[in-house]
Amino acid sequence: MKQVGLFLGCNIPFNRPDVEYSARYILSELETNAVDLEGASCCPAFGTMPSIDIEAWAAASAWNLVLADEKGIDLVTGCGSCYGSLNEAKHHMGQHPELIEKINQIYAKVGKEYKGTAKVSNFINFIYEDVGLEKIKQKVKVNLNGLKCAVQTGCHNLWPSEAYPTSEDNTFQPKRLREICEAMGGSAPNYSAITDCCGMGALRSNASDKSLALFKKKLDMIKEELDPDICVIGCSSCLMQFDAGQALLIEQKKLNYQIPSLHIIQLIALALGADIDKLTAFTKVPLDGAINKIKGGN
Amino acid sequence: MEESGVNVINLNQCDEEFIKYLEKFGAHSLKECIQCGKCASTCPMALAGLDFYIKRIIHAATLGLKEILLEDSSVWGCQSCNRCVEVCPMDIKPYEIIQAVRRAAVRDESCPANTYEGLRNLYKNGHAVFPKGFEERRKKVGLPEKPPTLTSHEELKKKFQEILKQTSLADVAPFKLD
Ligand code: SF4
Numbered sequence A: 001m002k003q004v005g006l007f008l009g010c011n012i013p014f015n016r017p018d019v020e021y022s023a024r025y026i027l028s029e030l031e032t033n034a035v036d037l038e039g040a041s042c043c044p045a046f047g048t049m050p051s052i053d054i055e056a057w058a059a060a061s062a063w064n065l066v067l068a069d070e071k072g073i074d075l076v077t078g079c080g081s082c083y084g085s086l087n088e089a090k091h092h093m094g095q096h097p098e099l100i101e102k103i104n105q106i107y108a109k110v111g112k113e114y115k116g117t118a119k120v121s122n123f124i125n126f127i128y129e130d131v132g133l134e135k136i137k138q139k140v141k142v143n144l145n146g147l148k149c150a151v152q153t154g155c156h157n158l159w160p161s162e163a164y165p166t167s168e169d170n171t172f173q174p175k176r177l178r179e180i181c182e183a184m185g186g187s188a189p190n191y192s193a194i195t196d197c198c199g200m201g202a203l204r205s206n207a208s209d210k211s212l213a214l215f216k217k218k219l220d221m222i223k224e225e226l227d228p229d230i231c232v233i234g235c236s237s238c239l240m241q242f243d244a245g246q247a248l249l250i251e252q253k254k255l256n257y258q259i260p261s262l263h264i265i266q267l268i269a270l271a272l273g274a275d276i277d278k279l280t281a282f283t284k285v286p287l288d289g290a291i292n293k294i295k296g297g298n
Numbered sequence B: 001m002e003e004s005g006v007n008v009i010n011l012n013q014c015d016e017e018f019i020k021y022l023e024k025f026g027a028h029s030l031k032e033c034i035q036c037g038k039c040a041s042t043c044p045m046a047l048a049g050l051d052f053y054i055k056r057i058i059h060a061a062t063l064g065l066k067e068i069l070l071e072d073s074s075v076w077g078c079q080s081c082n083r084c085v086e087v088c089p090m091d092i093k094p095y096e097i098i099q100a101v102r103r104a105a106v107r108d109e110s111c112p113a114n115t116y117e118g119l120r121n122l123y124k125n126g127h128a129v130f131p132k133g134f135e136e137r138r139k140k141v142g143l144p145e146k147p148p149t150l151t152s153h154e155e156l157k158k159k160f161q162e163i164l165k166q167t168s169l170a171d172v173a174p175f176k177l178d
């Protein structure tokens, strides 16, 4: 049986465990053993150790990379920031052997060593490359029945491309997430704001109104150009903006329409027959319209 | 920063030492910037309307305008998205300049309070984001109350903290690393 280390991060296990439930479900359906990375930490988030210095960043990221090295496994994560932080730290270490030396001096004190053998993937690339779209097609139990998806890959899943083990042909015109939706029977057209930022992250924490206004601008363009049944998201932070952030805009009476939003992990779980109440347990924007469409309504 | 009008830069404020300081923290090819503005055309900070956005930050950094850079909190609104790195024609890695300014700011104690909250959570719990009530949420979807991370492993958490103590976190954290 294939195996992969499930890197949870913070937001998925603590804020959106419905995404963790979905991730475990799909890995099992895809005959992949989800290995728990016992004792994993935060990636670390960009506003923390990376903002202190490179060495502090590498030391914290290495904690997780070493856990994977020790088990001889690669990692997969549903969070864009984790994908970015771990890969960028790894990239910095790869380019600077003296940094690895320093990190290993520190790690020797707890009897560990950084080797840098584990690859860090996100669910988009994992499904696209390691699982393959053909296998997804074979495994679909609930066809998406033409569900119109507006996809949001998420910036950390795309850039900096030089730090990543794999990449879209053109990161400013991402296609992988669209193709995954299509493989399950959905439609996923391109749109002009496809790579625009959702505003979640440091901007949301430090300038909340401006962040939500940026998000609304993107959502308005999605509504106008595609009028989709659902937004399908590749990153847990973007998901929180698209779902809870959207609910907040509606509550503040700044938005007069709604588009349900799921992480791609949740949408795959849905198509592979997972328990719908569990996989959407913390979804704020109601999904009824999208579910009706999948069941054959309009 | 003023919202509109001409900002007159007082060149007497230029601080060569500060430029070197930023270089130490990863701002490498700062002087190569041609102020083309490509970074700003794709930067979410700029598009969201922060006045002091990436191109202006780079400009201030090339001039070593220490006070402006440390006083303004815009760098903390950077999304770490690396769009600027991807498009910069001079391969300056503007994001790394943002990081360098942040790194100078934490040593000057001029970062927003939520930065410390994230660091404290990371050190104490192993997670920068550690919201209340997660046990109930996890139970609702049939998962164990605690995830298999450092939350479930006290001994490993001590080792993780040992690692963090060996970094500059020990110098900049406004809380005790015990
Ligand atoms: S894109 Fe590069 S060269 Fe152009 S203004 Fe930004 S940092 Fe300077």
Ligand code: SF4
Pocket (backbone or CB within 6 Å): B039, B042, B043, B044, B045, B046, B054, B077, B078, B079, B080, B081, B082, B083, B084, B085, B094, B095, B098
């Ligand atoms: S990394 Fe920061 S400065 Fe660069 S484009 Fe993104 S938000 Fe702007």
